[in-house]
Amino acid sequence: MKKGARLSGWTILLGYLVLAPPSPAETGANRWLQVHRHFASVTSIRTEFSQKKELKILGKPLVSEGRFFFRAPGDFRWEYTSPIESILLAEGGDVKRYVKRDTSWVQETGPGLEAMGQVLQNMSGWLTGDFESSPHFRAELEAGQPVRVILLPREDSVSSFIERVILTLSPKPGVLDSVEIVESQGNSTLIEFRNAEINVPLGNDLFEK
Amino acid sequence: MQFRLRSVKARREVVCRLPLICVLALSLCGCSRLPELTPPSGAPCTEATGFCLRPFPARPWRAVHTIHISGPFGHESSVVGVTVVDPASRSIRAVILSLEGVTLFDASSRAGEITVHRAVPPLDRKGFPEGLMHDVSLMFLVPRGTLTQTGRNDEGCLVCRWRDDPSGATDLIFARPDEWQILRYDNGHTLRRELEAAALPGEPLALRIRFSCRGVAGYSLDLGLLEAESLTEYEALFSP
Numbered sequence: 001m002k003k004g005a006r007l008s009g010w011t012i013l014l015g016y017l018v019l020a021p022p023s024p025a026e027t028g029a030n031r032w033l034q035v036h037r038h039f040a041s042v043t044s045i046r047t048e049f050s051q052k053k054e055l056k057i058l059g060k061p062l063v064s065e066g067r068f069f070f071r072a073p074g075d076f077r078w079e080y081t082s083p084i085e086s087i088l089l090a091e092g093g094d095v096k097r098y099v100k101r102d103t104s105w106v107q108e109t110g111p112g113l114e115a116m117g118q119v120l121q122n123m124s125g126w127l128t129g130d131f132e133s134s135p136h137f138r139a140e141l142e143a144g145q146p147v148r149v150i151l152l153p154r155e156d157s158v159s160s161f162i163e164r165v166i167l168t169l170s171p172k173p174g175v176l177d178s179v180e181i182v183e184s185q186g187n188s189t190l191i192e193f194r195n196a197e198i199n200v201p202l203g204n205d206l207f208e209k
Numbered sequence: 210m211q212f213r214l215r216s217v218k219a220r221r222e223v224v225c226r227l228p229l230i231c232v233l234a235l236s237l238c239g240c241s242r243l244p245e246l247t248p249p250s251g252a253p254c255t256e257a258t259g260f261c262l263r264p265f266p267a268r269p270w271r272a273v274h275t276i277h278i279s280g281p282f283g284h285e286s287s288v289v290g291v292t293v294v295d296p297a298s299r300s301i302r303a304v305i306l307s308l309e310g311v312t313l314f315d316a317s318s319r320a321g322e323i324t325v326h327r328a329v330p331p332l333d334r335k336g337f338p339e340g341l342m343h344d345v346s347l348m349f350l351v352p353r354g355t356l357t358q359t360g361r362n363d364e365g366c367l368v369c370r371w372r373d374d375p376s377g378a379t380d381l382i383f384a385r386p387d388e389w390q391i392l393r394y395d396n397g398h399t400l401r402r403e404l405e406a407a408a409l410p411g412e413p414l415a416l417r418i419r420f421s422c423r424g425v426a427g428y429s430l431d432l433g434l435l436e437a438e439s440l441t442e443y444e445a446l447f448s449p
Contacts, residue, residue, distance in 0.1 A: 053310040057293055057302055057446045059438065062273060064308070078309075083435050084275050084287060086308055099287045099308075101277050101431065108285045116309070161311075161329060181310065189310030 031141050032132075035149065035169070039129030042174035045070040047196035051080075056186040068193070074124040075207045090120045091207040126151075126167060127176070137165065146170075146177065174198045241398040243378055246360030246368050258356060261369035261381060264389050264406065265351045266413040269295045271446070272437040276305075280428045288313065290432070293446045294349055301345050302447050305332065317447045318342040326449045344430075347393055347402055348418060352379035377401075386410070413437075 047068050052061040064084075069077040076090035085100035095117040097108045122134050126149075131139035136158050137151035147169040153159035166180040175196045181189045274290045293302040298319065305314040315327040316338050323338045346353075354373025362368050362382065369381040375396050382390040387410050393402035402422055406415035418432040440446075 051310055053306065055291065055304065055306075055312070057271070057291060057304060058273075059271065062289065062291075062306075062310075064310075080308060084289075084308060086287065099277065099285075106277075106285055108287060109283065113286075116307075119309075161327070183312055187312060 028141065035131070035141065035147065036129045037173075038147075038169060039127070039174050041199070042128060043072045043199050044202045045127060045174070045196060045198050046200050046202065047175075047193045049191050049193045052190045052192075054186065054188050054190070069202055069206050070124070070127050071202045071207070072124075072128055074121070075202075076120050076124065077206050078120075088116060088120075089207055090117065090124075091204075093117075095120065126179075131167075170196070172196070172198075241394075241400075243370070243394060243398050244362055244368075244380070246358060246362060246370065248360055258359075260367065260383070261356060261359065262351060263383075263386070264381065264391075264408075264415065265296065265349065266294075266439075267296055269293070269297075269440040269443045270414070270437060271440055271443075272414055273435040275433040275435060277431040278428060279430075281426045289435075292345060292349070293440070293443060294345075295443055295447075296350060299346070299350055300447055301342055301350075303341060303345055314338075314341070315449075316342070318346075319447055324449075344402070344420065344422070347379075347391060348404060348406075348420065348432075349414075352381070352391075352393075354379070387412075 045068070049066055049068055051064040051066065053064075054061050064080055065082045066078070066080040068079070069075075074090065074093065076088070078088040080086045087098045089096045089098075095113055097113055097116070098105045099108055100106075118136070122136060125131065125134055131137075131149050131151065134151065134154075136154055138154055140150045140152065142148040142150055149167040149169070151165040151167065153162055153164075161183060163182045163184055166178075166182065168177040168180075169175070170177040170193075175198060176193055178193065179191045181191075183189075271291070271293045274292070276288050276290045278284070278286045278288065280286070287308060289306040289308065291304040291306065294300070300320075301318045303314070303316055303318075304312060307313055311329070312327055313329045314325075314332040314337075316323055316325045318324075323342055325333075325338050328337070352371040352373070353376070354371045356369060357372045358368075358370040360368055360370075367383045371379045371381075373379075377393065377395045378398070379394070380390075380392040382392065384390065387408045389406050391402075391404045391406070392400055395401050400423060402420070404418055404420040406418045408415045414434060414437045415432075416434050418430070420430040420432070422428050
């Protein structure tokens with residue numbers, strides 16, 4: 001490629017990063033490269049979230065509130081503050097959940113926890129910009145703004161329960177605006193993040209109980 | 210001679226063991242008696258009948274509960290339950306969500322027929338839908354059978370008793386107007402399920418329910434009511 005064309009292409013990519021919609025001339029690989037760079041510098045995340053569950057039989061969405069902490073490569077603290085107080089911890093691949101019952105914290109066990117461990121494994125990849133190597137989902141980058149990554153199940157065993165996952169990237173580097181898990185028409189969970197801070201120091205005690 | 214002595218001794222041993230054998234046989238067959246009520250043949254009066262229906266809303270409703278489960282082998286887990294009930298037709302739609310919002314189980318029960326819309330393992334195991342619907346019915350629907358007796362137990366609490374032969378019997382016990390217990394007995398009068406509930410005065414649905422299933426694979430549920438509402442349009446809610 002001639003030098004002039006490279007400069008022109010770089011300008012187009014810079015414009016994409018700021019506000020402009022992606023150029024038709026951009027290749028898929030270049031667009032993915034930009035997405036990866038969006039997350040490349042992330043070593044930790046601290047954020048609040050609202051989770052809204054839409055279900056056909058519900059009159060209005062079921063809303064949960066919580067906080068989320070992530071420390072690369074795979075330490076996770078997913079904490080609900082309402083309506084149930086619970087903490088899901090993942091440190092070094094070890095997954096634990098604690099739920100508050102009355103005034104006591106109870107450690108939960110059972111087959112559901114193993115499934116959650118696999119979900120967290122996927123999410124750790126997403127949070128560091130690795131969408132393509134998920135064993136359960138293949139990723140497609142949607143054109144336009146805001147930038148959205150669509151995750152589609154690779155296997156029938158997953159697609160029978162989850163139709164797709166939609167990740168919406170924030171203009172702020174390293175941050176997701178939302179995650180939407182679509183199970184079927186009229187049945188979805190939307191997690192919206194707010195007050196996100198990246199690369200803040202997170203102590204080990206956050207991921208222990 | 211020696212043989213005759215042995216025979217007498219053997220006969221004596223059989224006779225001595227006979228009461229023990231009878232006791233063992235009775236206990237093995239699971240024959241129990243329902244708790245006695247006073248008066249013993251108290252046919253339910255109109256006033257008592259109304260009181261007996263207090264825990265069971267008459268109109269269609271929808272509710273969301275937090276559910277803490279203590280299962281066999283020490284398993285502990287928490288989920289969110291969404292329930293739609295039409296008492297007149299005894300129709301139920303029950304949905305179980307993980308805390309993260311994933312739908313783990315979704316089924317409807319209408320005219321005695323259960324339709325599973327969605328079930329994530331291990332909630333897809335055989336017998337689970339039937340067991341779940343049975344438990345939900347026990348918590349929220351008027352017991353099956355006939356209200357045959359009202360009276361007081363030996364603690365002085367008002368008891369309403371339904372019998373649905375040959376399946377069993379159900380006792381509804383009031384400690385206070387807004388606190389009750391439901392005991393479900395099988396046809397051998399063995400206690401199989403029990404629940405304790407407490408509601409706010411005048412509120413139709415219990416605020417807290419503690420439910421226990423007895424047996425080798427027993428479990429208990431602690432339900433906390435998050436929200437509830439009466440429904441005017443509900444037919445479509447029982448379809449997928």
